[in-house]
Amino acid sequence: MTEVLVIGSGPAGLAAACAARALGRRVVLLDASDYVGGQYWRHLPPERPARREAVLHHGWSRFQAMSQALERDPLCEIVTSAHVWAIDAGRVHVMVGEADGAGREARTYAAAAVVFATGAFDRALPIPGWDLPGVFTAGGAQALAKGERVAVGQRVVVAGSGPFLLPVASSLVQAGSTVVGVYEASHLAHLARQWTARPWQLLATPAKLLELAHYASVHVKNRIPYATGRAVTAIHGGQRVESVTISAIDETWRPIPGGDVVVAADAVCLGHGFTPRVELPIAAGCRLDARRFVQVDEHQRTSVAAFYAAGEITGIGGVDLSLSEGTIAGHMAAGGHLEDRALRDARARRDALRSFAERLERAHRIGENWTDWLSDETIVCRCEEVSVGRLRSVAETSRSSGLRSLKLQSRAGLGACQGRMCGRSVETILAAAAPGGHLIDESTTDRRPIATPIRLAELAFGNDKSVEK
Numbered sequence: 001m002t003e004v005l006v007i008g009s010g011p012a013g014l015a016a017a018c019a020a021r022a023l024g025r026r027v028v029l030l031d032a033s034d035y036v037g038g039q040y041w042r043h044l045p046p047e048r049p050a051r052r053e054a055v056l057h058h059g060w061s062r063f064q065a066m067s068q069a070l071e072r073d074p075l076c077e078i079v080t081s082a083h084v085w086a087i088d089a090g091r092v093h094v095m096v097g098e099a100d101g102a103g104r105e106a107r108t109y110a111a112a113a114v115v116f117a118t119g120a121f122d123r124a125l126p127i128p129g130w131d132l133p134g135v136f137t138a139g140g141a142q143a144l145a146k147g148e149r150v151a152v153g154q155r156v157v158v159a160g161s162g163p164f165l166l167p168v169a170s171s172l173v174q175a176g177s178t179v180v181g182v183y184e185a186s187h188l189a190h191l192a193r194q195w196t197a198r199p200w201q202l203l204a205t206p207a208k209l210l211e212l213a214h215y216a217s218v219h220v221k222n223r224i225p226y227a228t229g230r231a232v233t234a235i236h237g238g239q240r241v242e243s244v245t246i247s248a249i250d251e252t253w254r255p256i257p258g259g260d261v262v263v264a265a266d267a268v269c270l271g272h273g274f275t276p277r278v279e280l281p282i283a284a285g286c287r288l289d290a291r292r293f294v295q296v297d298e299h300q301r302t303s304v305a306a307f308y309a310a311g312e313i314t315g316i317g318g319v320d321l322s323l324s325e326g327t328i329a330g331h332m333a334a335g336g337h338l339e340d341r342a343l344r345d346a347r348a349r350r351d352a353l354r355s356f357a358e359r360l361e362r363a364h365r366i367g368e369n370w371t372d373w374l375s376d377e378t379i380v381c382r383c384e385e386v387s388v389g390r391l392r393s394v395a396e397t398s399r400s401s402g403l404r405s406l407k408l409q410s411r412a413g414l415g416a417c418q419g420r421m422c423g424r425s426v427e428t429i430l431a432a433a434a435p436g437g438h439l440i441d442e443s444t445t446d447r448r449p450i451a452t453p454i455r456l457a458e459l460a461f462g463n464d465k466s467v468e469k
């Protein structure tokens with residue numbers, strides 16, 4: 001039996017695997033991607049290496065040290081292209097092979113302890129015209145720039161909320177785009193209030209401040225305009241993006257009349273924060289907290305015995321927090337103790353970085369009136385082409401407040417991405433239109449008993465080839 005199974009090989013998963021190996025446990029590290037590294041260390045494939053890969057990444061030497069140690073280690077099995085598609089009675093079901101390819105190998109793992117480190121998706125709010133070619137999520141554009149050296153456009157607008165917009169703009173410039181501007185929806189006064197409160201806490205996170213300073217210098221060097229209290233509220237074009245409307249918005253993100261300008265651009269990158277990938281912890285029965293992240297205690301234990309969680313599924317806080325949480329989760333999953341010397345640094349860093357993460361969340365929270373920039377024709381669920389008007393009319397005419405029944409009637413969130421892109425926006429719009437102004441289901445759009453696409457033949461016959469690991 002596997003002693004520690006780690007799902008996800010981003011910063012949190014790599015750190016967890018290293019910590020569990022340091023205590024001598026046999027580790028299996030699974031990741032759906034072709035390479036380890038997760039979102040932060042998304043890199044060029046070995047067949048197309050960059051001459052100086054390190055300049056494209058922060059903390060590249062740390063990544064190399066961790067990944068190479070695990071790759072050389074005979075008691076750590078790294079399985080890439082490993083899609084964990086279900087968890088059932090503690091058993092982890094995996095399809096290994098090219099995503100959606102034929103002939104994948106089915107495996108089932110039963111482990112003494114499991115660490116979830118599945119990270120987060122980037123979130124983009126719906127905007128009129130966001131279904132035009134040339135609109136990307138900020139993370140998608142970042143993945144193309146870092147993982148493929150592909151620039152998504154020549155004149156690119158970056159908009160949304162959060163410090164993630166800064167590395168995205170930097171990567172776009174490095175990939176050859178002109179960034180027309182970065183438009184942060186939060187207001188300067190609100191940002192200043194959040195960032196300057198309790199400044200001593202910021203001093204405990206010098207790496208974050210240095211990273212921010214680096215991005216600021218790239219912006220200054222490349223003369224990238226940065227504006228706050230502004231949002232892209234409409235995207236225009238015939239066959240693809242040609243221009244965007246940038247609106248002045250109030251602190252609740254309601255557009256201010258007379259505050260619009262139209263800017264020419266051939267691509268737009270939208271980033272309104274992140275949504276944790278919690279379908280596997282939900283399938284395992286783990287409790288979520290009020291913000292819908294996986295609830296963990298100071299040991300990084302979830303509410304289900306032998307299941308731990310680390311990284312962005314427990315809260316959005318950046319790479320260093322993911323590394324610290326991963327170290328603690330891996331150590332505890334391997335049978336270590338919280339007071340062990342090996343955890344001293346990771347615990348101190350985690351505590352400092354969590355307060356940084358809370359500050360981040362307060363500074364860049366989504367304003368409640370963002371729905372004011374929608375029209376009835378705006379598509380919300382892009383897979384099933386469900387518009388705002390359709391969602392509202394289903395909620396109003398059915399007189400239902402049940403998420404499941406409203407989803408089934410409108411088909412929102414039932415397409416290829418299973419609500420990963422639109423789920424939370426669909427919930428907001430349905431809740432506002434439902435009787436009583438809220439939904440009554442306990443279930444949410446985060447619940448996906450089948451976590452990744454799987455062929456019917458694999459579902460029907462997969463067990464024939466399954467190996468108990």
Ligand SMILES: Cc1cc2nc3c(=O)[nH]c(=O)nc-3n(C[C@H](O)[C@H](O)[C@H](O)COP(=O)(O)OP(=O)(O)OC[C@H]3O[C@@H](n4cnc5c(N)ncnc54)[C@H](O)[C@@H]3O)c2cc1C
Binds near residue numbers: 008030038
């Ligand atoms: C698209 C995107 C790009 C980002 N780029 C940057 C950046 O350039 N700079 C920056 O500072 N921050 C970036 N971030 C934020 C950054 O991801 C985090 O700070 C950090 O990487 C989180 O680490 P993690 O280990 O929690 O998760 P991640 O790094 O997201 O790693 C999670 C891993 O879990 C795997 N996984 C998920 N579900 C399954 C499954 N069912 N089966 C198997 N494997 C699974 C994924 O393939 C992934 O490799 C980005 C985030 C996103 C979403």
